[in-house]
Amino acid sequence: MRKKIIEFKNFNFKYRVQAEPTLKDINLTIYEGEKVLIVGPSGSGKSTLAHCLNGLVPFYYRGDMSGELKINEQDIRTKNIFELSKIVGTVLQDPDSQFIGLTVGEDIAFKLENYCVEQKKMKEKVEKSARLVDIDEELQSSPYRLSGGQKQRVTLAGVTVDDVKVLLFDEPLASLDPATGKGAMELIDNIQKQDNKTVVIIEHRLEDVLHCDVDRIVVMDNGCIICDTTPDELLSSNKLGVVGVREPLYITALRYAGCDINPEMSPKSVKTLNIENCKSKVKEWFEITTISEKQKKCDTILELQDVSFSYSQEKQILKDVSFKINKGDMVSIVGRNGAGKSTVSKLICGFYKPTSGKILFDGKDIETESIKSRSEKIGFVMQNPNQMISKTKVFDEVAFGLKIRGVDENQITERVHNVLKTCGLYGHRNWPISALSFGQKKRVTIAAILVLNPEVIILDEPTAGQDFKHYTEIMEFLIDLNKKGVTVIMVTHDMHLMLEYTNNVIVLSNGEKIADDSATNILTNNEIIQKANLKETSLHELAKKCNIDNSIEFVNKFIDYDRRVR
Structure with a gap:
């Protein structure tokens, strides 16, 4: 008989500051050795459920709790947060916020030091754990200097x-x-199988998680569990679409072609997908679907000419990078962690000065322009929202840029309210920012830049941590902004974003530009995919399975059709 490791029974939780419960009548059992994925829109209760598992609820986040929650067959009310940390280990979305030690070795050893483990045994455990995740060569390195993976x-x-x-x-x-994320899923899968760990994953990027097998997917909405089933069963239903969670692209393509998706097709992965009964429908859809005409922009607004940058002579970050971005373009800058993407953004904004080369804005060299001067025409949204926030309230943060520019108070209120509605934050306009989730903070920083109406806006990972609904709202807002003539540049790891929304993609690898082309051409080029740690789109794989020779045109038709019907 399988052992129950996590068991919720009629469980409810309401934060003290809220009028309604965040979790409502939760009944969920997870067994030892299972891998369970929890998905749902922002505000559905996923994070609160996670906080219940690791002890942050009720020991840090106070509130009213009813029902029963047992972890490892013990009621959490009889345990403290320290005891629960011995059962449940948490890996946060922002690794930097979890580091304690000055070196990798010290950071891994932190728990053992708290347990007063003897030093020789501690070193053995640290080395074993580091080898397990293939980080043993970096034990003396600072964790902050490592790549994201x-x-x-x-x-x-x-x-x-x-x-x-x-x-x-x-x-x-x-x-x-994408490639590092794929490796992370494989690493989690190996640890789970090797040590029979129970794994619970909360993630918006459903298709990427399903790269490796998952036992069950739990779908949450409005504080309730609305579905708890296998990946094959879930992807055969329309439950993801109902709650606003993005299904894998190949599943959406099959639906557009009029295919009847059922569990027997094994739709959990494009690799396991049995397409035989759908080939003719997919081919027919491909043949009758046309692509709408797009106007090509040709006036350059931003240009990098042979730009190089290094922190020291020993380490060069960028090497002779050159590219042009036209007025009204929507461009992605992609590449592996540490490729130099964020550095390019900071050079354009003036946070760094190029070691050599030129940056031109509207044909003019902006080397002598200050950060303040550049900010009047170039807006920058950083990857980590905590590095941008300076006010305590949401409204004040978004209004700050307008206030220091002397904008009329009535106009400030109108513009701030409009942008908060677009970013899904209007209901939180009077909230303290400290009470928001990481994803909500991200939207606050995007709103604070968008409200200024810059000529060019650069966004570093704009959709990280966003559910499909808010992802779509933000991107549609950026499209509206783009249609009004604002040039949008996005530094991103999100292959869906670059496929759907950007007309051009600049690819960096090891500090060099290796491609400047359309998204579909990039994501169907194996050489570039390998060099830049990208990932082939599942639409390309679907086209091959259906014996469609021109996979690039298939991807283009899907993206164009998907945007029109949505």
């Missing part, structure tokens, strides 16, 4: 070093490039 490995080693029974991952893919 390496940081995830350090935090994973830190929570597994004392042999916890449950691994809880809160959006582990949010800051990772």
